[in-house]
Amino acid sequence: MTVQAYTLDDLVKRLDPQATEGASQQYFLNLGPQHPAAHGVLRVMLFLDGETVVRAIPVLGYIHRGIEKMGESLSTRQFIHLTDRLDYLSALMNNWAVARTVEKAAGIEVSPRAEWIRTIMAELQRLQSHLLWLGVLGMDLGAFTPFLWGFRDREELTYIFEETIGARLTMNYVLPGGVMSDIHPEFAARVKKYVAYIRPKIAEYEALLSGNVILEERLRNIGRLSAEDAVSIGATGPVLRASGVALDLRKASPYGAYDKLEFQVPVGTVGDSWDRYWVRFEEMRQSIAMIEQLLGGIPEGPHMSVKPAVKVKLPEGVHYGQLETARGILGVFIAAAGGSDVPYRIHLRSPTFNNLWSVTRLAPGWRIADLVAILTTLDLVIPDIER
């Protein structure tokens, strides 16, 4: 496999130097950083021939906040609240990824109840994230109804989080040793009610979107990502699974309560936009099934095994932990000098960064309107790309 690298200079250079001004259809265009069809401050430099994309290069740096650097002066417990601000739609899973890494490094036991809470919260949030994605996908492809519906159904989940955690988006809930507070007494009843509410809604989405000829034609065969390309780019999550690789950490190396759950991993066949759409859509149903199973048995016990006053000291060395967020594998590298709860260096392997890069392979040959479909099925959250 050959890897072709372009610089920004290549982009603005004409492909065909012979072509005279005016006669040429080739030009260069910025998609973003402020663009209604781009989610957040994503800038993609496009070299176009007419409306067809010849090259696409994502340009980063518009929302870099230095979160990894900040991690070098904060204890890991304090650092966790910054991970809410990576992929904010997977905030609890980001919290969990850091907490797990710290627990593994420091040898902290977590009670089954805490693991149960973490798992159900993670699945609720995966559902929430996919609902938002579905709404935005509809919006990007020209349908306004799914956008309203996505937000409507997501809102109910937000209330569930609000009641137990006290926050809607940046939740800072999972800490090393467990979770910050026990679930609200109303929690299980509310989630049960929500599951009953969302099931028919998913069927409604299916009738409105999945079976709609416009949506199908906007997604079918658009932007095929082969399994080889997906793996070589390092794509994970639904993007990788849509290309036919059934790698899901919830199955491949179960954590939390996932080993006790029964679920299927949705995978695509050819890796086009339709497959990416369908994989996420089916994941919502799998998440609902998991939530129902989890509601079946709530283990008793403490929700936290580390006292707030205890410093969680990390042993010297490099520690790594990862888990599956709504967008793919989030890896946490912690290099510790030992004897302190402040890491020497903390690095995050964020799923969206790699997933975004597949646009360099996917975009060439497609029209700008198709590029919007490709970008939206990659499910990008820009703050996750640059920390």
Added chain:
Amino acid sequence: MALFDPKGARAETRQVAGKSVAVLLAPRLVRRGFLHDVFYGLKSLLTGMRVTLPYGLTTSRIVTRQYPENRGTLKMYERYRARLTFIRDGQGRHTCTGCRNCEKACPNGSIIIETAKGAVTGKNEVQRFIWRFDACTFCNLCVYTCPFDALEMKGDFEHAVFDRRLLVYNLNSYAGPHASLWDKVEDEEQRKTLATKISPYDGKVPLAGTSMAGCPARAHGEGGAS
């Protein structure tokens, strides 16, 4: 037959990383000639109409909440994190000992505590508990860390002001001992001297009360709604 068959997904078992994983394969969309596509297209559009039309007819499905019209009935959840406050007993006394655990736990320096030895009690007493509302990220670590249950998060959320300096203030309403130290003082006369009342904007609270470029100093109560 519809092009999209929701039951068209195939289940199978695959080996991934040495484990057998139950997977569900995506259904493929196929096209069956021009005429079929035209009719299928029409049908799918009508299906969409059928799904969305009832929403226009039944207003009971409307979920929009009218804020601020519903202010009277709007209730936030009890755990909602919107404003940090001291927990006070019936006599308005707090339980903060000035141990500074919350100050150390805060990831962004939003809490600054000034303490002094009390003349009567001889113990550490909080003079000013400064909370920088403008810098706080509502991570809740201070409430979580406090060993004396002195802090809580309140749910009132309408805090917009025109001057950022008004978001930096003292949480304590008096400079003096916490409730249980207070109870140990027996002498009535001495008790009267224990606490000095302070206002939220007393003292050298950072920013508040000082002037900034283009923004003159303001006293408490100024600048808010005016």
